Amino acid sequence: xxxxxxxPRYKIIEKRQSVAFWCNPISGHATLYWxxxxxxxxxxxLIQFQNNGVVDDSQLPKDRFSAERLKGVxxxxxxxxxxxxDSAVYLCASSQVGDGSTGELFFGEGSRLTVL
Amino acid sequence: AxxxxxxxxxxxxxxxxxxxxxxxxxxxxxxxxxWYVQSPGQGLQLLLKYFSGDTLVQxxxxxxxxFKRSQSSFNLRKPSxxxxxxxxxxxxxxxxxxxxxxxxxxxxLKVLA
Numbered sequence: 001x002x003x004x005x006x007x008p009r010y011k012i013i014e015k016r017q018s019v020a021f022w023c024n025p026i027s028g029h030a031t032l033y034w035x036x037x038x039x040x041x042x043x044x045x046l047i048q049f050q051n052n053g054v055v056d057d058s059q060l061p062k063d064r065f066s067a068e069r070l071k072g073v074x075x076x077x078x079x080x081x082x083x084x085x086d087s088a089v090y091l092c093a094s095s096q097v098g099d100g101s102t103g104e105l106f107f108g109e110g111s112r113l114t115v116l
Numbered sequence: 117a118x119x120x121x122x123x124x125x126x127x128x129x130x131x132x133x134x135x136x137x138x139x140x141x142x143x144x145x146x147x148x149x150x151w152y153v154q155s156p157g158q159g160l161q162l163l164l165k166y167f168s169g170d171t172l173v174q175x176x177x178x179x180x181x182x183f184k185r186s187q188s189s190f191n192l193r194k195p196s197x198x199x200x201x202x203x204x205x206x207x208x209x210x211x212x213x214x215x216x217x218x219x220x221x222x223x224x225l226k227v228l229a
Contacts, residue, residue, distance in 0.1 A: 004159070031215050042120075042206055042219035043160070056216065091159060097215055103148050103167065105208075105217055107159030 002026065004108035006092050012114045018080035021111045025073070025094030031055075033105065034067055034077050035091040043091055049075065050097065082115045089113070118143045120209050122220035129197050130228045137192040137223050139207030147209040149190040150217070151181055154204045163205075166190060167212075177201070202227045 005024040013019050025032050031050050035043035046065065048056040051072040060067065064083070069075040079086055089110040095103070119142045129135055141147065148167050152160040164175025171183040181192045190207060207220040 033217075035219075040221075042122075042221045044219075045217070048216065050215075093160075095215060103165060103210065103215075104150075104162050105152075105160070107152075107161070109157070109159045 004092055004094055004106050006090075006108035006111050008111055009109065010112050010114075012116065013082055014116050015084055016081040018078065019082060019113060020079075021077045021090050021092075021113075023075045023077070023092030023108060025075070025092070026106055028096065029094035029106070030072070030097050031095045032069055032075050033093040033095075034075070035093065037089045037091055037110070039088070046077070046090075079113075082113075084115050087113055087115045118147070118209065118211065118218050120207055120218050120220035122205075122207055122223050124223045125221070126224050126226065128226040128228060131199050132196050135192075135194045135197045135201070135225070137205050137207075137225070139190045139192065139220060141188050141190065141207075141209045143188075143209060143211060145211070146183075146185060147211045149181075149183060150208040150210070151175065151179070151190070151192045152206045152208060152219075153177075154206065154222075156203075160206060163192070197225075197227055199227045199229060201225060 034046040037043045046060045047067045049069040067077045091110045092108045093105040121140045150165045151163040154160045166183045204222045204224045206222045210217045
């Protein structure tokens with residue numbers, strides 16, 4: 001079974017530039033999450049999708065961050081314009097829901113963003 | 117508000133020694149409880165989870181955790197640490213049925229040869 005795929009693994013940009021991260025979840029997983037992990041901290045939820053609908057985006061800085069999950073599969077997280085404090089690892093995770101769900105989150109390897 | 121506390125930021129143990137990583141949570145009901153491990157440059161991998169039933173749960177790589185309702189704790193243990201266990205460990209909680217996960221700030225484990 002293929003895992004959660006993310007790209008790019010690393011990205012360096014200057015402040016005020018834009019960046020986009022892509023995530024392909026495990027096949028059949030209805031729920032997809034984007035987490036931000038700043039160095040030395042635990043993952044913080046940015047947005048949670050179920051299929052192609054947003055379940056929770058309360059901690060997403062909507063003035064600069066946007067995310068979409070077209071057709072309920074792949075997802076893209078965009079930052080525009082980037083700030084220095086956006087330097088972090090962006091983790092994508094997916095999980096099953098309902099019958100058969102183990103409640104486990106499956107994570108990708110993350111996309112490390114450095115904003116100069 | 118729900119929260120997860122991992123009081124130890126760094127822990128150093130010698131190879132072969134026992135290990136206990138602490139986790140306390142704040143939530144009205146018993147949530148689902150998880151421990152994840154993150155090796156450098158990698159995503160998070162599930163070590164073990166507790167949903168209900170037996171309060172001592174076994175996980176991968178020889179880890180176990182004990183849920184103590186009276187203390188709102190879910191501490192992770194390993195009887196004998198291996199050098200390959202050096203990583204960062206995260207405790208997470210999820211209110212049952214919500215599919216929402218809250219992570220602690222992590223404990224970085226260093227293993228001395």
